[in-house]
Amino acid sequence: MRRLPKAVEIGLIPLINLTLAFIISGLVVLWIGENPLEALYIIIKGSVGSAYGWGYTLYYATNFVFTGLAVAVAFHARMFNIGGEGQATLGGLGAALVCLSIEWPHWTLAFPAAIAGAGLFGAAWAAIPAWLQARKGSHIVITTIMFNFIASALLVYLLVNVLKAPGQMAPETVNFPKGAHLPTAHEMLAWFGVSFPKSPPVNISFLLAIAASFFVWALIWRTRLGYAIRAFGFSEPAAVYAGISPFRVIMASMLISGCLAGMMAVNSVVGEAERLLIDAVQGAGFVGIAVALMGRSHPAGTFLAAILFGVLYQGGVELEFEMPAVSREMIVVIQALVIMFTGALDNMIRIPLERLYFRKVS
Amino acid sequence: MDFATLIQILDSMLRLSAPLIFACLAGLFSERAGIFDIGLEGKMLASAFFSAAVAASTGSVWAGMACGVFASMVLAALHGAASITFRGNQLISGVAINFFASGMTALIGQNWFKLGGRTPSLSGDSRFLPLEWPLAETIGAIPLVGSVYSELLSGHTLLVYVALLAAPVSWWVLFRTRFGLRLRAVGENPEAVDTGGLSVAGLRYRATLICGLLCGLGGAYLSTGFAAGFIRDMTAGKGFIALAALIFAKWRPGYALFACLLFGLLEAIAIRFQSIEISGVGTVPLQLMQALPYILTVIILAGFVGRAIPPRAGGEPYIKER
Numbered sequence: 001m002r003r004l005p006k007a008v009e010i011g012l013i014p015l016i017n018l019t020l021a022f023i024i025s026g027l028v029v030l031w032i033g034e035n036p037l038e039a040l041y042i043i044i045k046g047s048v049g050s051a052y053g054w055g056y057t058l059y060y061a062t063n064f065v066f067t068g069l070a071v072a073v074a075f076h077a078r079m080f081n082i083g084g085e086g087q088a089t090l091g092g093l094g095a096a097l098v099c100l101s102i103e104w105p106h107w108t109l110a111f112p113a114a115i116a117g118a119g120l121f122g123a124a125w126a127a128i129p130a131w132l133q134a135r136k137g138s139h140i141v142i143t144t145i146m147f148n149f150i151a152s153a154l155l156v157y158l159l160v161n162v163l164k165a166p167g168q169m170a171p172e173t174v175n176f177p178k179g180a181h182l183p184t185a186h187e188m189l190a191w192f193g194v195s196f197p198k199s200p201p202v203n204i205s206f207l208l209a210i211a212a213s214f215f216v217w218a219l220i221w222r223t224r225l226g227y228a229i230r231a232f233g234f235s236e237p238a239a240v241y242a243g244i245s246p247f248r249v250i251m252a253s254m255l256i257s258g259c260l261a262g263m264m265a266v267n268s269v270v271g272e273a274e275r276l277l278i279d280a281v282q283g284a285g286f287v288g289i290a291v292a293l294m295g296r297s298h299p300a301g302t303f304l305a306a307i308l309f310g311v312l313y314q315g316g317v318e319l320e321f322e323m324p325a326v327s328r329e330m331i332v333v334i335q336a337l338v339i340m341f342t343g344a345l346d347n348m349i350r351i352p353l354e355r356l357y358f359r360k361v362s
Numbered sequence: 363m364d365f366a367t368l369i370q371i372l373d374s375m376l377r378l379s380a381p382l383i384f385a386c387l388a389g390l391f392s393e394r395a396g397i398f399d400i401g402l403e404g405k406m407l408a409s410a411f412f413s414a415a416v417a418a419s420t421g422s423v424w425a426g427m428a429c430g431v432f433a434s435m436v437l438a439a440l441h442g443a444a445s446i447t448f449r450g451n452q453l454i455s456g457v458a459i460n461f462f463a464s465g466m467t468a469l470i471g472q473n474w475f476k477l478g479g480r481t482p483s484l485s486g487d488s489r490f491l492p493l494e495w496p497l498a499e500t501i502g503a504i505p506l507v508g509s510v511y512s513e514l515l516s517g518h519t520l521l522v523y524v525a526l527l528a529a530p531v532s533w534w535v536l537f538r539t540r541f542g543l544r545l546r547a548v549g550e551n552p553e554a555v556d557t558g559g560l561s562v563a564g565l566r567y568r569a570t571l572i573c574g575l576l577c578g579l580g581g582a583y584l585s586t587g588f589a590a591g592f593i594r595d596m597t598a599g600k601g602f603i604a605l606a607a608l609i610f611a612k613w614r615p616g617y618a619l620f621a622c623l624l625f626g627l628l629e630a631i632a633i634r635f636q637s638i639e640i641s642g643v644g645t646v647p648l649q650l651m652q653a654l655p656y657i658l659t660v661i662i663l664a665g666f667v668g669r670a671i672p673p674r675a676g677g678e679p680y681i682k683e684r
C-alpha cells in the first residue's frame with residue numbers, strides 16, 4: 001500500500017482541514033455582519049494577549065487535555081468513546097466524595113486522593129460499556145451515549161436528594177475543606193517570586209495534564225499493553241492471531257480512557273469550583289473528541305489541540321463581550337466544523353492529495 | 363389514579379411520542395441502508411429552529427415547516443456526503459452535525475431575534491393548532507368511551523396524526539415495495555446490490571434524505587405544534603431517545619412505534635407525578651424515570667432480553683471494487 005510521507009500525514013492534512021474549518025467559521029461571522037479578522041484578533045488578544053487570558057486559556061486547556069487523551073487512548077484500540085462527558089461527571093462525583101470525606105490537612109494529601117477518586121469513578125463508569133462491548137458485542141458508541149444521559153440523571157438525583165448542602169436551595173454540595181484547596185498558578189508562581197494574576201483558575205492540575213500526556217505516550221508506544229492496543233486497533237484478526245486477547249485490550253483501553261476523562265474533575269471540580277455543581281463538565285467531554293481528532297490521537301498533538309481549544313473557549317468569552325452580535329455559541333460551531341473536517345471529511349483532502357503526490361512520484 | 367387522569371396521561375403520551383416517532387423512523391431508514399446516524403438530534407434541532415423562525419417572520423406555519431424540513435435535509439445531505447462519497451466515519455460526522463446545529467441555531471437565533479436564542483412565540487396561523495374531530499363534544503358526553511374519543515384521539519395537532527401514520531407507511535415502504543427491499547439489501551449486503559447493477563451510493567443517499575425529511579417533520583412539530591416557538595437546545599436529547607427506541611425496537615418499524623409510545627409514556631408519567639410512591643419499595647425519583655429509556659436500551663443491548671442485531675453493513679463505507 002502506498003502511503004503519504006509523514007510530514008503530509010501529520011502536518012499538511014490536519015493543517016488544510018483546520019484552515020477549511022476556520023475559513024467557514026469566518027464566513028459565518030461575515031454572514032452575521034461582523035468582521036472575521038477583527039473577531040480573530042479579539043479571540044487571540046483575549047486568550048493569549050495577557051497573563052490573565054493565559055490563566056483561563058490553560059485552565060480550559062487542562063480540561064480538554066484529559067478528555068482528549070481519553071478519546072485518543074480509546075481510538076488507538078479503534079473504540080470510539082463518546083462517553084467522556086458521563087465519565088467526567090462521575091469523576092467529579094468521585095473527587096467530591098473524596099474531598100468531603102475527611103477534613104484534609106494539606107493539599108499534598110488531598111491532591112493524590114482526589115486524582116484517585118476521580119480516576120476510579122471515571123473508569124468505573126466506562127467499565128460497564130466496555131464489558132458490554134467486549135463480552136456482548138453491544139456497540140460502544142451507543143452504550144456510552146446512554147451512559148452520558150444516565151450519569152447526568154444520577155448526578156442530578158444525588159445533588160438534589162443526597163449531597164445538597166443543608167439549608168440551601170441550589171443543588172450543590174458544601175464547599176470542600178480548606179485543606180483540599182489546590183494551589184493555583186498565582187500561588188505556585190509566588191513560591192518562585194513570580195507574580196501572576198490571582199483570579200484565573202489555572203492550577204496544579206495543568207502539570208498533572210502534562211504528566212498524563214507523557215504517561216499516555218509511554219503507554220501507547222513503550223509498553224506491551226500499548227503494543228497490544230495498537231495491534232488490536234490496526235487489525236483485530238491479526239491481533240487475535242498474535243495471541244492478544246480482545247477482551248483484555250477493550251477493557252484496558254476503555255478503563256484507562258474513562259480514568260483520564262474522570263481526572264478532568266480534579267481540575268474543574270477540585271481546582272476551580274471547590275464544590276460539586278450540576279453540569280460541572282460543560283461539554284468538555286465532547287470537546288475531547290475534536291481535540292483527539294485534531295491531534296491524530298497522539299498525546300503531543302492532543303496537547304496542542306487542547307491549547308488551541310482553550311484559546312477558542314477563553315477567546316470566545318471575550319468575543320461575546322466585545323462583539324455582542326457573535327455569541328459564545330460561535331465556539332460550538334467552530335468545534336463542529338473542526339470535528340467535521342478533521343474527522344469525517346478527511347478523505348475530501350486526502351484523496352486529491354494522494355492523487356497529486358503519487359502522480360508526481362511516478 | 364382515576365380514569366380521567368389515565369386519559370390525560372395517555373393524551374400527553376401521544377404528544378410527547380410524536381417527535382420520537384419521526385426521529386426513530388428517520389433513523390430506521392438511514393440505518394437500514396447501512397448509514398449510522400447519531401445526528402438525528404441535530405437535524406431535528408435545525409428544523410425546529412427554521413420552522414419557528416420562518417413561521418414567525420412569514421406568519422405561515424407551512425412555509426416554516428418547508429424551510430425546517432429543507433434545513434434538516436441539507437444536514438442529511440452533508441452527512442451523506444461525509445459517509446457515502448468521502449467514506450468518512452459516520453459516527454464522527456453525526457457528532458459534528460449535532461454540534462453544528464446546536465451552535466448555529468443559537469447563534470442565528472440571537473442574531474435574528476435578539477431574544478437570547480429564542481424565536482418570538484407563535485400564534486394563530488404561524489403554528490399548528492389542535493384539530494377537533496367531528497362531533498367531539500357530542501361523543502365526549504358519553505361516559506368513559508366518550509372521553510377516549512374527545513380527549514385522547516381528538517384535539518392533537520396535524521403532525522401527531524402524521525407521526526402515527528408514518529409508522530405503518532414506513533413498514534409498507536420498507537417491507538412491501540421494491541425500493542424498500544433494495545434499501546434493506548444495501549444495509550445488509552451492499553456487494554450483492556452492486557452486483558445486481560444498482561447504485562449503492564444512490565440508494566444510500568435516498569435513505570439519508572428520507573431520514574432528513576422525517577427528522578425535519580419531527581423538528582417542525584416540536585417548535586410549531588408541541589410548543590409555540592423555538593428555545594435553545596429544545597430537542598433536549600429527544601434524538602438520542604429516538605436512537606435508543608430504534609435499538610429497543612431492533613430496527614423494525616412496528617416495534618419502533620411501540621418503543622416510542624413507551625418512552626413517551628415514561629416521560630408523560632414523569633411530568634405528571636414528579637415522584638411515584640410504590641408501596642413496599644419506596645419512592646421512585648423523577649430522575650430515574652427520565653433515565654429509564656436509556657437504562658432499558660442498555661439492558662436490551664446487553665442481550666438480556668433477546669438480541670439486538672443491527673444491519674450487517676451498518677457503519678461501513680462501501681468501496682466499489684476496481
